[in-house]
Amino acid sequence: MNFSLEGRTYVVMGVANKRSIAWGVARSLHEAGARLIFTYLNDRFEKPIKDLAATLEGQDALFYECDVTNDQAVSDTFAQIKEDVGTIHGLAHCIAFANKEDLQGEFVDTSRDGFLLAHNISAYSLVAVSKAAAPLMTDGGSIVTLTYLGGERVVKNYNVMGVAKASLDASMKYLANDLGKHGVRVNAISAGPIRTLSAKGIGDFNSVLKKIEEEAPLRRTITQEEVGDSAYYLLSNLSRGVTGEIIHVDAGYNILG
Ligand code: NDP
Ligand code: N5H
Structure with missing residues (x-):
């Protein structure tokens, strides 16, 4: 079995800084020899991500601005990548x-705008991005x-965000069913809590x-690197028989009742 991703190209969306889970994914793919393409929200994030990517030795990365709430931006980005x-x-x-005020108190108080915003960025974006990216996966993809x-x-x-993730999980499965006939697999990683910019505050x-350290089967939290390595598995041929799946990378916490 060849574990190398040499000669293969992957798009990584969502690197905010070195703590981002996306950065853990990028590093695992880079170590396996992949060529990387990064997308970022707007020009405020261009320099930080370019500086970070410059630390990946021998990596000839490409960078594109892509706000996933903008259909034109998504289609333009993948047209340019093509x-x-x-x-x-x-x-x-x-x-x-999601709006910060919607991540505290009671779910019943969620506003219509807050609900739609969370679903737009966190769930629909997977649908939009998959539709734009799948045609570029001419050798099959993940x-x-x-x-x-x-x-x-x-x-x-x-x-x-829980309701948006339920929508994301179901979207992932419907996308797996649609895109499977084109040789494209779609999966999710359910990560345990990691201190990132999103989790800040x-x-x-x-x-x-x-609680995770006390109760999870492995009695510890997990790292960006561990999520990155599972993403490497799902993005490589090692997982070629797997689609529509949610892999929990959470030190086993989800099995507890
Ligand atoms: P980060 O804050 O590092 O990453 C979140 C990313 O979302 C940022 O890079 C941000 O871009 C991007 N983003 C937000 N809005 C848009 C938009 N409109 N268009 C494009 N990009 C946008 O946090 P994490 O690494 O923690 O989050 C990554 C994923 O992991 C999320 O889906 C999160 O729900 C999930 N997750 C996180 C866990 C944790 O404990 N941290 C646990 C389980 C899942 P920018 O920086 O450019 O604003
Ligand atoms: C049960 C929990 C803790 C409570 C809920 C946390 C939810 C976090 C997810 C969202 C993505 C966080 C979020 O949108 C924060 C924004 O309101 C403010 N932050 C920002 O704007 C920063 C600058 C940018 C970079 O962030 C984004 N997202 O663009 C869940 C935790 C135990 C696990 C967790 C943290 C899960 C998760 O989904 O991230």
């Missing part, structure tokens, strides 16, 4: 957003998204991490 590199072999979707246990069961404060995050 022109610049031709075929891609996979894509990592590591994007989510798409991976990032989800969380709060989409499967009620987790305190996750609220509207969220009350009680320390106690969430402490």
Whole structure:
């Protein structure tokens, strides 16, 4: 079995900084020899991501601005990628957003706008991006998204994001069914809590991490690198028989009742 991703090209969406899960994915793919394409929200994030990517030795990365709420931006981005590199072999979707006020208190208080915003950025974006990216996967391909246990069961404060993740999980399965006939697989990784920019400022995050350390089967939290390596598996031929699946990379926490 050849574990190398040499000669293969992957799009990584959602690197905000070195703590991002997307950055863990990028590093695992880079170590396996892949060529990387990064997308970022707007020009505010262009320099930070370019500086970060410059630390990947020998990596000849490409960069595109892509706000996933903008249909034109999504189709323009993948049209440009097609022109610049031709075929891609996979894509990592590591994007989510909800208003801060909707990530505390009670879900019943969620506004219509807050609900739609969270679903637009965190769930519909996978559909839009998959539709634009799949035609570039002419040798077959693999798409991976990032989800969380709060989409499967009620987790305190996750609220509207839990409902958006349930939509993301179902979207992933319907996409897997549609795109399978074109040789494109679609899967999700359900990551355990990791301290990232998104998690910053969220009350009680320390106690969430402490509970995992006390109760998860492995008695510890997980890292960006561990999510990255599972994404590498899902984005490579090692997982060629797997689609429509959610892999929990959470030290086993989800099996607890
Ligand atoms: P980060 O804050 O590092 O990443 C979130 C990313 O979403 C940022 O890069 C941000 O881009 C991007 N984003 C937000 N809105 C848009 C938009 N309109 N268009 C394009 N990009 C956008 O956090 P994480 O690494 O934690 O999050 C990555 C994924 O992992 C998310 O789906 C999250 O729900 C999931 N996850 C995280 C867990 C955790 O504990 N951290 C646990 C389980 C799942 P920019 O920086 O340019 O604003
Ligand atoms: C149960 C929990 C803790 C409570 C809920 C956390 C939900 C987090 C997800 C979203 C994506 C966070 C979010 O949208 C934050 C924004 O309102 C403010 N932050 C930003 O705008 C920063 C600058 C940018 C970079 O962030 C984004 N997203 O663009 C869940 C935790 C135990 C696990 C967790 C943290 C899950 C998850 O999905 O991220």
